[in-house]
Amino acid sequence: MNNTATFDIDTLGKPKFKSPLQLSTVRGDSIFNFISENDRLVFDLSFEHYQKCIANQEAPLCLEKAGPRQNIFFEPPKTTAAIVTCGGLCPGINNVIRGVVMALHYFYGIKRTLGVPYGYEGLNPEFGHELIELNPDKVRDIHQFGGTFLGSSRGGQSVSTMVDTLVKNEVNILFAIGGDGTLKGVDAIGEEIKKRDANISVVGIPKTIDNDIDLIDKSFGFETAFDVASPILRDAHNEATGAYNGISIVKLMGRDSGFIAASASLAMPVVNFVLVPEMDFALEGENGFLEALRKRLQSKKHAVIVVAEGAGQHLLQQTDVVKDASGNVKHADIGVFLKEKIEEYFTDIPVTIKYIDPSYIVRSAPANSSDSVYCGRLAYHAVHGAMAGKTRFVVSKVNNRYVYIPISEVTKKRKKIDLESEFWFSVLQSSGQPFSLK
Known part of the structure; x- marks a missing residue:
């Protein structure tokens, strides 16, 4: 990997709505607080890599900085989001669910957020699981408990069927909380959405208690x-x-x-x-x-x-x-x-x-204080990226900075102890x- 294109994030289109967030202070050509689309962070911080880039006249491999954008793709009053949790349990899942719901509601004014029960099974009508309406009152205290408020399951479902369910329920954004298998699954959902030319963003929030997701500093829990x-x-x-x-x-x-x-x-x-x-x-x-x-x-x-x-x-x-x-x-x-x-x-x-x-x-177990803070920030950054129309990415920390990474990059191999x-x-x-x- 020797060029910036490797970590480029897919987008659904040009953002054309002004963000409801009151963050920016414009001074000349500078915009403070909002993240510019040109903001990048170098992936390999070693001096050796720096010297190699200089010698070869190459741009370093960079990651897209996470955070709120001044212009967003989805119009908040007309946006529906959904959250699904898959795989084994892990401390902090409920914190992430809560963080996503709160950010959607209070940052962007999203009025309709759905919880998908029991993992990807909940996107397959054959199982008979009903989608759950989520709001701040419903999730306010779930961070105090371990497990997942929405329930989970292992294994995949028909990608076409899952996308049909999203389309039927007019879902614009799907947040998938899970590990390697979950992330591969939501990336496949994103590929099917792309084939249908549908405007649905899919976002992965990496969850694995084993901390074995490649490239990122650590997974929550x-x-x-x-x-x-x-x-x-x-x-x-x-x-x-x-x-x-x-x-x-x-x-x-x-x-x-x-x-x-x-x-x-x-x-x-x-x-x-x-x-x-x-x-x-x-x-x-x-x-x-x-x-x-x-x-x-x-x-x-x-x-x-x-x-x-x-x-x-x-x-x-x-x-x-x-x-x-x-x-x-x-x-x-x-x-x-x-x-x-x-x-x-x-x-x-x-x-x-x-x-x-x-x-x-x-x-x-429920998340400890450090993980609780981390989960909340992952949730917020995931929402910001999704509202900007970015898709098929995970949000995480790399070199202690919050970034967006294509799902395909973090699922190539498992991280192991050297x-x-x-x-x-x-x-x-x-x-x-x-x-x-x-």
Whole structure:
């Protein structure tokens, strides 16, 4: 990617209505507060990239700055918006729903906002789910609770059928809150809308508790997830130290990326082993995990192990690949597997093993203060972009600035922990875990 065109955002047409927001102060050619369509932020801030651009006389790869525009595409009194939440639960979903409804109503005077119940199922009439009328009074307090006020589901529906539902209900903007599968789904909806030459904007607000969406700084709910997991690790440590050769195994979410396991272990530094999907480790052998665990018990008489759900799948020897409704591979339970292998290995010394799986508690928690602020700002920026007629984009933070990114760019691959990064080195330093377990 070496030109600014890569991250260009699709638009429905030229904005021709004046924004109702009272923001701008015009002084000469400058407009303050409103974001110019020419405002761009450099993606790669490294000096190396800067030197390369200078040497090759290339423009740097840039992102479109998020925020309110002076001119908007949709006429507020005639605009209908809809919100859908898909996939697994994650802290902060209700905050985003609330933020979108509030921004539409109070910023732009949108009178009709619809909630789509139970994910993409709600856009398929065959399921019989009725769309929900949303307003500030209805969503005012939902941020206090975890889960999703609208309900969710996994799996896609007929794209054509979903677009038919949007058209039938005269929806002009669809906000989709979800992860990789949800974003791919709403991008497909946007492609079908484009084929029909319909003026419907589709916007993705990236939600994944695993923090595995590519390019962006972090997804909402992730910080709450490891915040909630941290005291669980503290309690697991108490269990482990309460017995001679006590071992606590805590399994946290992380299908393909181990950011929650690693971050929680840094936040509560009582963990001795962190096993994540990105690492290849062996059980047996002189440098394998079980022998490293033995050395730990010999030295300290207890151990705390944190394992991400997708770690160590190469050890389980599954013959059949089973996928869920979203197309994700359903992993075998690595936590139970480790517990059994540890019990089999330590036949010569007594060990006490406690296995803890708090995954559904973590993902169902309400957002903490930091995530709550983040969710609100994501919602506002999503609304601003949609009202300007932008479509098939996600809103997020990159380099700590709010930007719009084409959905197609963030769904190309999953973000993973770099095992040679300072972040992972911090995990190893905190835990005392060997650099290699194989």
